Amino acid sequence: MxxxxxxxxxxxxxxxxxxxxxxxxxxxxxPDRPEMVQVIEIPDDAYGPEEWAKVYPLEYESWKKTKEPRPAGKSFYKKGWDTDRVIYDKLSEYPFMALLFNGWGFGIEYNEPRGHWYMRIDQDEIDPSRVGAGGVCLNCKTPYMDDLAEKHGKEFLHMEWEKAIAKIPEEHRDLGSTCYDCHSNEDMSLRTNRKVFTEGLECIGRKEFTRQEMRMLVCAQCHVTYNIQKDANMKSVGIEHPWVGSSWGDISIENIIAYIKDKKNIKEWTQNVTGFKLAYIRHPELEFFTRQSEHFNAGVACADCHMPYKVVGGSKISDHNLMSPLKDDLHACSKCHPQSKDRLREQVKAIQDRTVSLLLRAGYQTAVTAKIFEQVHKNETQGVKISSSLYNRAKDFYQEAFYRVVFIGAENSIGFHNPTEAGRILGDAVNFAARAEALLRQGLAVKNINVPENQPLDLSKYLNNRGVRGLDFKPEQEFEDPFGLQNIFVPRFKMGL
Ligand code: HEC
Ligand code: HEC
Ligand code: HEC
Ligand code: HEC
Missing domain, CATH: 1.20.5 (Single alpha-helices involved in coiled-coils or other helix-helix interfaces)
Incomplete structure (x- = not known):
């Protein structure tokens, strides 16, 4: 028994x-990757998703979900567009940006990103100063861009905004990134759809790519920095990536700055507080991530974290509803990381908290230096000029600091995509800005001009000076402490929906 x-x-x-x-x-x-459904022919000119949707309804439905608001509360710093239909704006989150960007559109309205569905639509919703550059602004927003640029030539790049928009076929005027941008209609393999991007990659010596690299490059055709070339009348005449002298896996901030600082025809705007003509850096996700981050070195691609496989109606598909992995409950990370989700979330938060702390230090220090330049320039109009050797060195260091602050401020992961690189860049920014300040103070001291120990920033002035939509901004705190490490999230705009 x-x-x-x-x-x-x-x-x-x-x-x-x-x-x-x-x-x-x-x-x-x-299969580690979803099975490809049998391919039915999709015409060459299927810019819109309609034809593709007939063949791949699951991916189409998932792609359409980028229209939905996100559970913003799950993200620490990238709240974007919340389920209560509030959009978060960066100038309120990082008040020093309102001072530094005062002088053009970014200083008037600068919002956190939201779903892909809105990329074209948001250009209509934002303050018109942000699309002042004309047709060129459509580069990353419509799948028709290369076609339009070819058809209308350079003319299209500086075409007035309304006229440029009117060139897109009406039924697709509001369409953002679509199947056509990332997939070949012949065999669904990944491809890119931006000539400027292909040229940029060629410039760093790359033409052929592995599938895993393509899982990064389809995103990077838009999630990269670029500069708008201007003619003598400040008309937009071209776009380029500032990658001269860089190589794959090593597009460093140093190389970018060396290039944009010297190149005259990409100085797109004038900074009010200093009067300097400057270039700009936008969402450098590719540059930042590929500069030897742990994940890049381990062969992880954007799609691994932002398009994880999910089971829908019994089929396994790549999630086309791209968003912050935090808002997706870190679904993507679990495939590789055995830690609990809470532990992973803490790791992300620790990285981002450190990045924000350094970004605020670097940002406020750069703003202080900008205000002292303002004073130096004011004195100059009254005939008091500081030593030009001190001045020139200070100006050089100031720009080094400024572009680093813009780089990390514009990169969308708050340091997560490459934590050690974020620390390195921001540490250098603090140092450059502080050295510039010291040089200016030295020059002013020789001339017996007194600068207060704590240079006031007048932040409320810049925050309130933001066009029609900025008028409703009511600061909840005073922003007078230049090293105040406060980070305030003040949701401002209710999108009319
Ligand atoms: C055609 C250009 C384009 C392509 C291609 C593209 N993006 Fe985007 N992406 C944007 C723009 C523009 C926004 C901001 C949209 C807005 O705020 O209106 C954005 C927003 C996002 C967001 C924020 C979404 C949210 O809900 O808040 C994520 C995440 C993102 N992109 C990741 C990716 C990844 C990953 C890829 C590649 C698989 C990719 N993107 C490909 C242009 C693009
Ligand atoms: C190892 C995972 C991982 C990889 C690889 C990765 N990301 Fe991210 N990404 C994240 C995390 C985590 C965040 C922070 C989200 C947050 O704070 O809410 C983020 C944030 C973003 C955002 C901002 C999202 C928002 O809601 O505003 C964009 C855009 C983005 N990534 C694009 C990319 C692109 C493009 C690549 C490839 C060049 C890439 N990511 C590679 C994990 C990853
Ligand atoms: C921003 C780029 C991007 C856009 C836009 C996009 N896809 Fe994809 N898609 C991808 C990536 C990346 C993969 C993964 C491919 C791989 O790993 O080889 C993928 C995979 C697929 C697959 C293979 C099966 C799967 O789910 O992995 C299909 C089918 C597909 N997409 C259909 C579509 C359709 C239909 C649209 C338009 C409604 C679309 N895609 C829009 C990037 C994109
Ligand atoms: C495709 C596999 C893969 C995915 C998906 C992935 N990781 Fe990783 N992650 C790695 C590898 C490999 C390393 C390198 C360190 C190691 O060998 O353990 C790493 C390292 C890290 C590190 C330490 C290094 C650093 O950059 O700070 C953190 C934190 C991390 N991952 C968090 C995440 C989070 C959060 C997600 C989801 C948004 C994620 N990972 C998604 C494979 C992955």
């Missing part, structure tokens, strides 16, 4: 183990 019981127990255990084994094996052997 005893023996039988034991026997049964052993047999049951064996059966259970076999079942588990089969389960594990079958899951382990499941």
């Amino acid at each position: 005893e023996l039988d019981k034991k026997k049964i127990a052993y047999i049951s255990l064996a059966v259970i183990l076999v079942i588990i084994f089969i389960f594990v094996i079958s899951d382990g052997c499941a």
Whole structure:
């Protein structure tokens, strides 16, 4: 009797183990990537998603979900567009940006990103100063861009905004990134759809790419920095990536700054507080991530974290509803990381908290230096000029600091995509800005001009000076402490929906 019981127990255990084994094996052997549905012909000019949707309804439905608001509360710093239909704006989050960007559109309205569905629509919703550059602003926003640029030539790049928009076929005027941008209509393989981007990659010596690299490049055709070339009348005449002298895996901030500081025809705006003509850096996700981040070195691509596989109606698909992994409950990370989600969330937060702390230090220090330049220039109009050697060195250091602050401020992961690089860049920014300040103070001291120990920033003035939509801004705190490490999230705009 005893023996039988034991026997049964052993047999049951064996059966259970076999079942588990089969389960594990079958899951382990499941295709690592979703099965490609049989390809039905999609015409060459299928810019819109309609034809593709007929063949790939699951991916289409998932893509359409980028229209939905996000659970902003799950993200620490990238709240974007919340389910209560509030959009978060960066100038309120980082008041020093209102001072530094005063002089053009970015100083008037600068919002956190939201879903892909809105990329074209948001250009209509934002303050018109942000699309002042003309047709060129459509580069990353419509799948028709290369076609339009070819058809209308350079003219299209500086075409007045309304006229440029009117050139897009009406039914697709509000369409942002779509299947056509990332997939070949012939075999669904990944491709890019921006000539400027292809030229940029060629400039750093790359033409052929692996599938894993393409899972990064389809995103990077828009999530990169670029500069708008201007003619003598400040008309937009071209776009370029500031990658001269860089190589794949090493597009450093140093190289970018060296290039944009010297190149005259990409000085797109004049900074009010200093009067300097400057270039700009935009969402440098590719540059930042690929500069030897741990994930890049481990062969991880953007799509691994932002387009994880999900099971929909019994089929496994790549999630086309791209968003912050935090808002997606870190679904993507679990594939590679055994830690609990809470632990992972803490790791993300620790990285981002450190980045924000340094960004605020660097940002406010750069703003202080900008205000002292303002004073130096004011004195100059009254005939008091500081040593030009001190001045020139200070101006050089100031720009080094400024572009670093813009770089990390514009990169969308708050340091997560490459934590050590963020620390390095911002540490250098603090140093450059502080050295510039010291040089200016030295020059002023020789002339017996007194600068207060704590240079006031007048931040409320810049925050309130933001066009029609900025008028409703009511600061909840005073922003007078230049090193105040406060980071305030003040949701301002209710999008009319
Ligand atoms: C055609 C240009 C384009 C392509 C291609 C593109 N993006 Fe974007 N992406 C944008 C723009 C523009 C926004 C901001 C939209 C807005 O705020 O209106 C954005 C926003 C996002 C957001 C924020 C979404 C949210 O809900 O808040 C994420 C995440 C993102 N992109 C990741 C990716 C990834 C990953 C890829 C590649 C698989 C990719 N993007 C490809 C242009 C692009
Ligand atoms: C290892 C995972 C991982 C990889 C790889 C990765 N990201 Fe991210 N990404 C994140 C995390 C985590 C955040 C921070 C989200 C937050 O704070 O809410 C983020 C934030 C973003 C955002 C801002 C999202 C928002 O809601 O505003 C964009 C855009 C983005 N990534 C694009 C990219 C692009 C483009 C690439 C490839 C060049 C890439 N990411 C590679 C994990 C990743
Ligand atoms: C921003 C780029 C991007 C856009 C836009 C996009 N896709 Fe994808 N898609 C991808 C990536 C990346 C993969 C993963 C491919 C791989 O790993 O080889 C993918 C995979 C697929 C696959 C293969 C099966 C799967 O789910 O992995 C299909 C089918 C597909 N997409 C259909 C579509 C359709 C239909 C649209 C338009 C409604 C679309 N895609 C829009 C980037 C994009
Ligand atoms: C495709 C696999 C893969 C995915 C997906 C992935 N990781 Fe990683 N992650 C790695 C590898 C490999 C390393 C390198 C360190 C190691 O060998 O453990 C790493 C390192 C890290 C580190 C430490 C290094 C650093 O950059 O600070 C953190 C934190 C991290 N991952 C968080 C995340 C989070 C959060 C997500 C989801 C948004 C994620 N990872 C998604 C594979 C992945």
